[in-house]
Amino acid sequence: MKCTALCMCAALLPVGFLQAGTQQIEAPQEGSVISFHLENDMFVGDDDNYTNGVRFAWMSGTTSRSHTFSGMLGTVLGGTNASDSWRRFMGMNGSANLRQQWGLDLTQLMYTPEQKATYPIYNQHPYVGNLTLGLTSLVKNEDRANSLELQLGTTGTNSLAKGSQHFIHKLWGMEQWPGWANQLPGEMTANLFFKRYYRLRGLEKRYGSGFETDALAYWHADAGTVKVQAGGGMSFRFGYNLGNTSPENSIRGATSAAPPFVYNRMSVSNWGYYGYIHAAVRAVAHDLYLDGTVFRSSPKYVNKYPVVGEWGYGFGFRYKRSELLFGLHYMTKEYTQQESMQCVGILQLRHTF
Template sequence: MKLRLLFSFLMALPGDALAKEGTQALPSDDEPGFLTFYLDNDLFGGKDQDYTNGARLSWISGNRNIAELGRIQQLLRKISGDPESFKAFQYLTGFEDPDEIRYNYGFSLTQQMFTPEDPYSYTQPLGERRYAGWLGLGFSLHVKDERILNSVEMTLGTTGENSFAEETQDFVHSAQGIAKFNGWDDQIPGEFTADLSFIQKRRIDFGDFGFKGIRFDGLNEWGARLGSFRTEAQVGGFFRAGFNLPPDFSDPRVSTTAYSHRYFRSSGDVGGDWSIYALFGSTVRIVAYDATIDGPMFRDYDTGIDRVPLVAEVFFGGGIRYRALEFSYVHTWRTEEYKTQRGIANFGSVAVRLRF
């Protein structure tokens, strides 16, 4: 309860003054939210290079009404697809029945780090991934009905030394007895970043297999990110098969707007204390700008590598849930992100979700 009060306090200003007269304000369901910890690491793939680590802590509220949204979330409504959105967004991403809409708000803290293949050189190895770290704080709004989820997140962050990527990697490597990377003095310079992301997920339900509790479902998604850390568009999705599938839109990896969500009509029991499932999926991204490859947006800085604009990936894994606690693992294979990269990248992703 104290943690939920703390996150509520972080919402900049109450949104009551911003809610327009006549705007729909459905009652809060007073359902629990989710706290989720994500960890991506390439040591699960046997290598320590390129995208070497990503960690994200995200919290999302239960269903809330409009009056409970903060000022930042009220501003994000303009591109959420709800009735207060710009007309273009209502047309592209809107909902058929406004009476079915529910709202969630969330916060996230994300760190990502990138390193070359050679850990021993005190200078940046030629043609290899530039040392880079990024740390971002996100404020998000999630608008959903039973089949569609629109997530909008504004993320403020920094590259360079203030991302604490070097300190984080040194701590982990010391704890595991692994050699430290020596070239962090050549990481990309520090620069403030601001990004705005939108992702739409659509639920796909294939029903059961004729056995009690065994089901097959999934989702497809599309979206875009615009900002000074990364600008890209993506399309993809994933499918799950298992016993007592958790009724959710949850992301299995560190990604844009990665949170855990429940379908709003599924706040009760999901059919038992236990769930077990397998999942697989894919994503294709068109990347127009990546600060870790192209260098800082507002500085004249050459990273020594050239970006590949089209990146594809596939992933496979599974998860298990006991009551309010869920654990999942997936493994990802990703095509080259820069022209001199030596083969595809592969890394594992752990997610731990607690509903409270």
Template sequence: MKLLTSLAAIVLVASALPAQEIDPNRFGTLTFYFENDLFGSTDENYTNGARISWTSPNLKRFGDDSTAGGLAGLFDDVSWTGNSTYERNVAISIGQSMFTPRDVDSYDLVKDERPYAGWLYMGMGLIWKNDRVKNSLVFNIGVVGPWSFAEETQRLVHEALDQDYPNGWDNQLHNELGITVSYERMWRIRDREDNHGFDWDILPYAGVTLGNVMTHGSLGTELRWGYNLPDDFGTGAITEASTTPTAVESPYLAKSWNRRFGFHFFVRAEGRAVARNIFLDGNTFTDSHSVDKYPFVADLSAGFAINWKNTKLSYAYIYRTKEFRGQEDEQIFGSITLSFNF
């Protein structure tokens, strides 16, 4: 109940922003992601993820972005980023993820369970889209190991909640520079002339990620049904390819964002063929603890979202199949995403 009350308060505060007093052509999107296995009553495996993303207003060229245009503009003349009819955005993000074994009481290395690991990173995403398709090209760079400060973050949170914290962080993966490059393409297969009232849509997608942190291919889809659906491409969990869920057009000009209130339910399924996962395979260039991973992993999630003026809040309950041999149970965790435009 306390969690629901807090989320409701966030929506009310964010929706009170003076949206109509700002030039609609200058709107950007700020998104907060938070994922934790606390929602599944556990403290193991993928135990926490957090990310903040800022996405630019719609651009004619990537180089027009005031924050990363000097770098993003290098892709303006690449033919496969689409023609001039595509809306473009540049997304900047920073995030941290942490992973722990099931046995967090032991100070010694737990050989048959996944390694302790943290991942601290920054990312730049290029988005080009129209009303039927969205393309995302995302570059992430960061560090795995003690320099990710995952141990310190978890310690602070557990101390604040007056909880015992895991004892085995001395056995975490070694410091390693991490880089991933991800491409994802998402489609709308239902053509809606008006988002007013009750409606549904389906958003299939496919993607690939390459890098020493993650290398995998993914295939999935999201089905949404609700009242005054937001004019965007859904909201997934934190992944290498995820970006802020920008509207297809400037949010306050889009029909769905002009309305005061909307809500929808959604289900999402994704399968991944995994060639590399540093959090299971261990360090790339030095010896470290590792486990024998499964080559195929699937996520199934269900959730609920509310959109109110310039704000969208969603919660998803995510089930993930076993990722490595010897893992006792599949994992369940929750994902909260808050986006608002200003």
């Protein structure tokens, strides 16, 4: 009898320890996120080509439940609602910490030529504005993430680009751009942006002084009336108490206000700061901002390059759940008549509840 009781206890102990261990390593759920993102070439004293981009975004808190709005949207990305085979195909298998989020964003992008004139300037970037409302789904675990965003919007006068630029230039006492009457015509736009993230464990290191490094890589594929393109890139960070953040977050493609990976560290300092470097390349089959509108005829202004590169650097500061990031990103020439590559300043504010 004693031997039987001991055997039963020995059999039950591993189960208890496994359950306790699972509870200890399970990543905490994340709160909802709001963010403001600004991209502008005036940070470097310029004002042409891609001249301004602004986004206000919100992401829900994470959930591992299937029967939620996040779970339903995340099915196509390999979320908890997906079949085992589809989840495996989407790279979301093999992790107990599968998380899902959804979000909304309002984005305005603005483009102008290199010279000011009241008449159309061919061989230079056309005037273009695009105002979009985006719906984002994000499915992630500790090492991978899938992001899918549907953007619906409008070009032309309904994009409010002319009024936005006029207001900002008047506020700061800057010279106005007089050629918005020649902007590309107004039409409805629709685009899908997909991005797959990979956490690069080999570059993730921690040192006794609190100094850390981490890195991510990604590839993306976009299709619609605005962009038909594919590409990839990589970001590397170095600093103190990095926390669960990511500097790779351009608003000109698939992005989300929330970090792209599940974070299972239970104790992180209230403050942190870091520097980052970033590099990317993309192959472009269609670009509305250079090729013209799809359903309404528009003049041909420029001939675009089929491949565009981008690289940049910057720094970020985090205090508790709030983060500020500033960087400079450089883009190679996007069309054959462009005078030189372009530099854009990036400012991002984010808070997690």
